[in-house]
Amino acid sequence: MPCPLDTLRACLDEALNIHEIADETNALNGLQIDATTDSRRDIERVALSVDASEAAIDEAIAMGADLLLVHHGVFWGGHRTLTGAYGRKVKKCFAAGLSLYAAHLPLDVHPTLGNNAGLVQALGLTPTGPFGSHRGVAIGLAVNCDLGVDELVARCASALGTVRRFGRGPERIRRLAIVTGGGGSCLKQAAREGFDALLTGESAHHTALDAEEAGLHLLLGGHYRTETFGVRALGALLVERFGLEARFIEHDTGL
DSSP states (O other): OOEEHHHHHHHHHHHHTTTTSOOOTTOOOEEEEOOOBTTBOEEOEEEEEEEOOHHHHHHHHHTTOSEEEEEEOSOOSSSOOSOHHHHHHHHHHHHHTOEEEEOSHHHHHOTTTSHHHHHHHHTTOOEEEEEOOBTTBOOEEEEEEEEEHHHHHHHHHHHHSOOEEEEOOOSEEEEEEEEOSSOGGGHHHHHHTTOSEEEESOOOHHHHHHHHHHTOEEEEOOTTGGGSHHHHHHHHHHHHHHOOEEEEOOOOOOO
16 A cells, blocks of 8 residues: 655654664765655555665666665765766666665664664574663663574574684673674673673674684674664564565675
8 A cells, every 4th residue: 555755754763763863974864865756755665675785776676666775875975976876876766766765773773673683583582681882872782591602603594694703702602792784893892791702794804803812702694694684674564554565675795
């Protein structure tokens, strides 16, 4: 059933507390492109993707989507000229009537719809509280468990498709820190707070050495793969609440 873009925007803004969660200055969470017209403001078909890449935009247009809902939007680096790939993406959206909504940290941290919450659920675990901080916002989750490290790695591989293990930690994991995406910078905090392992998407080279020296496991499941959960959950919310058609566009970079 068609639904006005303004209605969907208000629903997503409220569900994600979009205006209250601090983020990178240029993230511009919320509706980034309104490509509707006075004669066509209703949304029928929603595409979901981790990134507002040109490939995702092309596929969303090919499937006849009216709205592309992403985690990483088109605005990141401040003022930019509408040239090159950036200009093509914006032009394609307006030409096809494809609006774009993005939610970065508000989607990472949501207690039920967020990337971290989705990953914890996929592991068959239960969060016990927040972990990590960015601009005063808790960006990850803490989990209490009692798993052998090999069992935890197997669960991560089942949930994410693959996982890489670094560091030297205890054989049994009783405290696990989780930060989806690029959360390697949280490793020292995890060590200070007595966690046995940190599960994140990606990290810098030195972080693997830090994990060895701090005595904990560093598990890397891929930036992309750890951040598919949130947009999928938002799609399910829109299907349930408004009866829209929604489809996830897979475009895994392998990183």
